[in-house]
Amino acid sequence: MQKSSLSLSELNRSVRDTIRKNFPDTYWVRAETSDVRRNQNGHCYLEFIEKDPVTQVILARARGMIWANTFQMLSTYFEGETGQPFTSGLKVLVRVSVDFHEIYGFSLNVVDIDPTFTLGEMAKNRLLVLKRLEEEGVLTLNKELTLPELCNRIAVISSPTAAGYEDFCDQLAKNPYGLVFYTKLFPAVMQGEKSEVSIIAALEKIYAYRHLFDAVAIIRGGGATSELNCFDSYLLATHCAQFPLPIVSGIGHERDVTVLDIVSHTRAKTPTAVAEFFVGHVAKSFAELIDLEKRLVAVSRDFLQREKFRLSVLSKEVYHFSTAFMRDQSALIGQTAFRLKHFVNRMIQLLQQQEQQRNLRFRHALEQRLQNEKQTLLVSEQYIRMVSPENILKRGYTITMKAGKIITSAEKLQIDELIETLFWNGKIVSQVKKLKE
Amino acid sequence: MEKLTYSEAKKELEAIVAAIESGELDVDALTEKVKRASELIAFCKEKLTKTDEELQKLLDDID
Numbered sequence: 001m002q003k004s005s006l007s008l009s010e011l012n013r014s015v016r017d018t019i020r021k022n023f024p025d026t027y028w029v030r031a032e033t034s035d036v037r038r039n040q041n042g043h044c045y046l047e048f049i050e051k052d053p054v055t056q057v058i059l060a061r062a063r064g065m066i067w068a069n070t071f072q073m074l075s076t077y078f079e080g081e082t083g084q085p086f087t088s089g090l091k092v093l094v095r096v097s098v099d100f101h102e103i104y105g106f107s108l109n110v111v112d113i114d115p116t117f118t119l120g121e122m123a124k125n126r127l128l129v130l131k132r133l134e135e136e137g138v139l140t141l142n143k144e145l146t147l148p149e150l151c152n153r154i155a156v157i158s159s160p161t162a163a164g165y166e167d168f169c170d171q172l173a174k175n176p177y178g179l180v181f182y183t184k185l186f187p188a189v190m191q192g193e194k195s196e197v198s199i200i201a202a203l204e205k206i207y208a209y210r211h212l213f214d215a216v217a218i219i220r221g222g223g224a225t226s227e228l229n230c231f232d233s234y235l236l237a238t239h240c241a242q243f244p245l246p247i248v249s250g251i252g253h254e255r256d257v258t259v260l261d262i263v264s265h266t267r268a269k270t271p272t273a274v275a276e277f278f279v280g281h282v283a284k285s286f287a288e289l290i291d292l293e294k295r296l297v298a299v300s301r302d303f304l305q306r307e308k309f310r311l312s313v314l315s316k317e318v319y320h321f322s323t324a325f326m327r328d329q330s331a332l333i334g335q336t337a338f339r340l341k342h343f344v345n346r347m348i349q350l351l352q353q354q355e356q357q358r359n360l361r362f363r364h365a366l367e368q369r370l371q372n373e374k375q376t377l378l379v380s381e382q383y384i385r386m387v388s389p390e391n392i393l394k395r396g397y398t399i400t401m402k403a404g405k406i407i408t409s410a411e412k413l414q415i416d417e418l419i420e421t422l423f424w425n426g427k428i429v430s431q432v433k434k435l436k437e
Numbered sequence: 438m439e440k441l442t443y444s445e446a447k448k449e450l451e452a453i454v455a456a457i458e459s460g461e462l463d464v465d466a467l468t469e470k471v472k473r474a475s476e477l478i479a480f481c482k483e484k485l486t487k488t489d490e491e492l493q494k495l496l497d498d499i500d
Contacts, residue, residue, distance in 0.1 A: 150443035150484055153492070178486050184496045209499055212492070286485050288445065292454050292477050300471050301459045307464055 012102035012349070019106075023098040026111055031062075036088045042068030044075075046088070048108060064096065064108040064295035072114050081115035082122070087227060089193060122232065129234045129259050136240040136299060142265045145246045149285045151278060153182045155206040155245070159200055160187045164221030164271035171275030177283050184213070190220040190251075196232040200239050213245055216261065219271035222253040231258035231363040240264060242298075249272035393424035410435070441477075445482045450477040 006014070028036065031048035039045050044066040049369050050059045084090070095112035119184065133139040155173075158165040165185065174179040188204055189198040206216055230236065231251055237259040246265035250273055251258065261267040269273040285437045299354075385391060389399065399422040400407045407413065415430050421428050441449075453474045457467060 010482055041446050148444060149447060152485075153496075178488055180488050182489075182492060182496055184499055212499075282485065285443075285447065289450075289478065289485070291483050292447075292450055292474075295458065296471065296478070297476050299454065300467065302462070302464075303457065303464075303467055306460075 009102055012100070014104060016100040017152075019098055024426075026097045028093055028114070029096050029108065030091070030093050030117070031060075032088045032090050033086070033092055042071065044071040044086075044401055046352050047092075047186050049368050060386065061106075062106060062108050063141055064094075064110055066110040070111060074110070076356050078113055078115050078118070084122075086113075086227060087192070087229075089123035106132070122229070126232050126259050129227075129232060129237055130262060132234060133237055133241060133259075138238055138240070139242050139263060142263055145244070147265065147281060148214045149247045149282075151246075152180055153212060153214045154184075154278060155209070155213045155216045156183050156185050157188050157202045157216065158185060158220065158271070160185060162190065162219075162221035163272075164219050164407055166252070167221075168217065168219055168250075168271035168275045175279040175283070177279070177286055179279065179282050179286060181278065184209075189410050190221065192230070194232045196236050199230075199236055203243060205219045206245070210245055215265070216243065216247045217271075218243050218247060218251065218264070219274055221271065222230055228258050229296050231260040233259070236348075237263050238248060248274050248277060252348060262345070269437045273364045281328065390424055393422070398423055426437070440479065443481055446477045446480050446484075449475055450481065465470070 027050070031050055034047040034049050036046040037191035038046065046064050046066075048060075048062045048064045050061075051057065053062045054058055076085045078084075093114040094108075094110045095114075096110050098106075099109055100106050130139065139277070152254065156165065156168065157169070169183055172183065175181070185203040188202040189195045208212065223417065228251070240260060241263040247263075248268060249258075249264040250260050250268040250271045252270050257267070266277060268277050389397075392397070401420045401422065402413065407419065413419065413435070415435060417431050417432050419430055419432065421430060453470050456462060457470055457474075462470060
């Protein structure tokens with residue numbers, strides 16, 4: 001029995017007709033881009049997929065294509081709006097026509113795109129990643145690290161050929177303070193799907209040498225708008241957040257803040273700005289050092305001046321004190337001298353008084369005695385006068401003398417001898433004539 | 438100078454300057470402290486502005 005059958009082309013044509021009949025319009029479809037590529041004619045071929053938001057298992061897949069002239073227009077528009085080239089891994093909202101080709105099969109032909117959806121999805125994704133990091137308690141770990149005061153040993157994650165890397169090194173080298181910086185490049189792919197893995201590998205290498213560095217700089221040259229999606233990756237963010245050295249990001253994007261920027265210790269906009277940040281940080285410490293030096297000099301000078309002043313005050317005090325002491329002492333001495341003088345004077349007075357009294361008494365006694373003597377003398381004189389030969393002679397007595405000698409006895413005389421007789425007022429010479437019994 | 442980090446040296450320096458500024462030191466202690474502070478300043482300045490060749494070599498040797 002012959003079964004009724006169709007040739008493949010008949011079947012495919014039938015499917016094509018059914019599809020065209022049932023999907024005559026264009027439709028807005030939400031999907032994720034994958035395997036985006038362009039051929040030499042400028043046509044873009046890609047896969048649209050839909051993943052389970054939790055399990056990430058692919059729920060649907062469809063081939064897609066964008067004609068060269070459409071792609072030219074749409075990709076420019078998309079990049080302009082999102083700051084992000086049209087590549088794989090993007091959540092997009094595209095207007096498609098549904099087609100089925102007997103040879104190439106099912107495909108979605110993109111005719112329009114809504115960049116705001118992608119932006120929203122990116123933001124939503126960022127929020128999800130941030131929420132997860134926060135729930136895991138790692139979101140702010142890198143921010144909590146202290147940037148060392150002398151932060152001049154910098155591990156740099158960059159593409160080795162990027163202009164941004166050169167700018168970064170130049171900026172550090174020509175810092176106006178003459179500060180020394182050490183940089184070591186850890187090359188990584190900074191764009192596209194491979195960047196996540198590449199940057200994480202670089203971080204792991206730095207980790208092995210972490211004792212040689214103060215900080216990590218993740219930089220990417222600016223230039224044209226470039227893809228930022230990888231910097232919103234959870235895996236990269238969780239590595240960075242938990243990295244033991246402070247990370248400074250400078251991935252050259254002015255408009256958006258990526259998850260990497262958020263978990264980094266410090267976010268700068270460009271590689272140059274990252275270099276300026278390090279220079280500023282170290283220069284601040286340098287300035288503080290100079291300030292400390294100035295303060296040290298000033299305070300030492302003040303101290304010495306103060307001490308000198310104190311010394312001079314002290315010496316003045318010593319002078320004052322000693323003069324006061326001298327004054328007091330001389331006053332004391334003066335008083336003592338005065339008292340001594342007084343005392344001596346009194347003593348002298350006393351002695352003089354005593355002397356006077358004694359003199360007085362002595363004189364008195366002397367006078368008394370003189371008086372007595374006088375009296376006695378007077379009496380004696382009277383007596384003597386009374387008994388003086390003159391007086392006796394006057395009373396009639398005479399003195400008989402022979403040859404100048406007083407004769408008191410008649411027996412001493414011989415006849416004819418001459419004798420002298422003394423009267424009170426003269427003498428006579430006589431001759432003995434007769435001797436009588 | 439013993440094995441000090443820059444931060445330790447600077448912290449010590451700050452403490453010394455503060456101590457001197459407090460005015461509670463006598464002349465002998467001051468002299469001692471100023472000497473130490475000068476050493477610390479020189480040490481910090483060197484760390485900031487002089488290339489450590491040894492470190493440079495270590496970094497260059499990372500492949």
